[in-house]
Amino acid sequence: MKGAELKKHAMTAISFLIPVVVAAGFLLAIGNIAGGKEIKDFSKGFTIFDAFTTMGGLGLGLLPVVVSTGIAYSIADKPGIAPGLIVGLVAKTIGAGFLGGFIGGYIAGYLTVFLIKHIKVPTWAEGLMPMLIIPLLASSISGIIMFYVIGVPIVAFSKMLTSYLTSLSGISKFIYGMIIGVLASIDYGGAINKVVFAFVLGLQADGVKEPITVLILASMVTPFGMTIAHFVSKVVKKNIYTKTEVETLKAAFPMGICEITEGCLPIVMNDIVRCVIATGVGGAIGGGFSMMWGCDSSIPAGGLFAMPTMTHPWLFLIALLIGSFITAIVLLILKKPVDINATALEDSTSEADIDTGNIKISF
Numbered sequence: 001m002k003g004a005e006l007k008k009h010a011m012t013a014i015s016f017l018i019p020v021v022v023a024a025g026f027l028l029a030i031g032n033i034a035g036g037k038e039i040k041d042f043s044k045g046f047t048i049f050d051a052f053t054t055m056g057g058l059g060l061g062l063l064p065v066v067v068s069t070g071i072a073y074s075i076a077d078k079p080g081i082a083p084g085l086i087v088g089l090v091a092k093t094i095g096a097g098f099l100g101g102f103i104g105g106y107i108a109g110y111l112t113v114f115l116i117k118h119i120k121v122p123t124w125a126e127g128l129m130p131m132l133i134i135p136l137l138a139s140s141i142s143g144i145i146m147f148y149v150i151g152v153p154i155v156a157f158s159k160m161l162t163s164y165l166t167s168l169s170g171i172s173k174f175i176y177g178m179i180i181g182v183l184a185s186i187d188y189g190g191a192i193n194k195v196v197f198a199f200v201l202g203l204q205a206d207g208v209k210e211p212i213t214v215l216i217l218a219s220m221v222t223p224f225g226m227t228i229a230h231f232v233s234k235v236v237k238k239n240i241y242t243k244t245e246v247e248t249l250k251a252a253f254p255m256g257i258c259e260i261t262e263g264c265l266p267i268v269m270n271d272i273v274r275c276v277i278a279t280g281v282g283g284a285i286g287g288g289f290s291m292m293w294g295c296d297s298s299i300p301a302g303g304l305f306a307m308p309t310m311t312h313p314w315l316f317l318i319a320l321l322i323g324s325f326i327t328a329i330v331l332l333i334l335k336k337p338v339d340i341n342a343t344a345l346e347d348s349t350s351e352a353d354i355d356t357g358n359i360k361i362s363f
Helices: 003-033 048-061 063-076 078-094 097-118 123-167 171-185 191-205 210-236 243-257 262-270 272-292 303-309 313-334 344-353
Strands: none
Touching (some): 063 097, 078 097, 097 123, 171 210, 210 262, 210 272
């Protein structure tokens, strides 16, 4: 079993997870903004915003189930869906949370593959294999493993980690925020960001909301910082973007408001080393302040739209602006002045300067 294979299954599950997170998160945010409350008694009257809040909370509460089902499906295809779903529900029920669902998905998926390969039945029962025998055995065995073997230590570890993180203060929280901020920002929504997302999402499910808020901030630092750098560059009269890159910013900035970093990739790929350094520094400083100030989003995505769910929304905004301005300053320092009418293709014109007149080929 290779690490690349494990990563592939995790990335598949996270790709399933993100639409659920975004949809449920925005439902919860809309409901909270409009004063919606979670519905406790459906026999009493409730508003549509109460319904939004309740739907959002229910969706976010099922994240252990979604991730376990996604991993099991990636490993075992359709036969893995039922055991993945059930082991995720068990993890959620016993309090193993997102981490339990994550690990349980691998158990359910590989157990299903093992059973398919090794169970032999009479010809008349082969039709029952995918519909009854495999789902029943894989679900029952993986569920029992979660209940009696790995569930208890996962719950204990989650409680220990939660207790440790909630006990942090001052410079310790700042450092943890810096680490999360760097890792969440330097690959612009790529694999590292998604791994960090899975980790901090599990912490949020356990009630530690500051790390997911750092990730939200770090995902916004790049588009905000690059946009600020454009305007500051006009003041200091150092042009760092081509006309094409300026046009890219017009789409990247509004995408950044919604926590979508990928709109900046055309700019990043033209000068990847300097952009990664600037983004990492800005994400680290902004993330450190966000964590230290206790900014805590109740939803795991949404960008600025998550602010109404925070207990310290204005401190979050200040931390975001600090990180963005630092990103802009580092970009202005590191990036070389460019011709505003230059294109990425023109960078290759230097190849025409190569003198091939002295090249000799001998046989």
